[in-house]
Amino acid sequence: GDSVTQMEGPVTLSEEAFLTINCTYTATGYPSLFWYVQYPGEGLQLLLKATKADDKGSNKGFEATYRKETTSFHLEKGSVQVSDSAVYFCALSDRDDMRFGAGTRLTVKP
């Protein structure tokens, strides 16, 4: 079945550092890809999405490009802030359900 594998954490960075969280997927069809973010004590919020190959999703300085040839959707940000500390989930959706990666905890230190 469809699945998502993402980089294990935790990841600890200093403020203004460059962030990459790797995500690869396995799917039989043509899924949509997502990054969700979960702040402490809250539910998940959509960060960005891409619905077809070569699409780039972006939001709040975060970017990810749907790469069909490498089945990847890596999350990047050029300069992280303390407020970006959260758990990040890569996910794919095909038809009626959504599959999530295990999540990567990011801590940004001042």
Place this chain on the structure above:
Amino acid sequence: NAGVTQTPKFQVLKTGQSMTLQCAQDMNHEYMSWYRQDPGMGLRLIHYSVGAGITDQGEVPNGYNVSRSTTEDFPLRLLSAAPSQTSVYFCASSYSAGEIYNEQFFGPGTRLTVL
């Protein structure tokens, strides 16, 4: 709009007890779903519904029942709780099953402990 609401926020059960986790949304969304979140495993789909009167199983349905009598409500029932059901449970909704391609809106979660 309140969005997606869940009650209770916390619950402790003894093995064998039953309970219902409540989920409601006020966005007139057709699609609703339940996930459980366990450390190191991300979110796993338990059950979902594409509209009132229609439900289907997700990845980990055993031990859980659902019903969808109205568009707004999608309760999750544990008939006989087991320690393996200790988890954080999230309810989510989107405009339609097709719109799952766009975005799901998540509730704040219910933390359940089964002793």
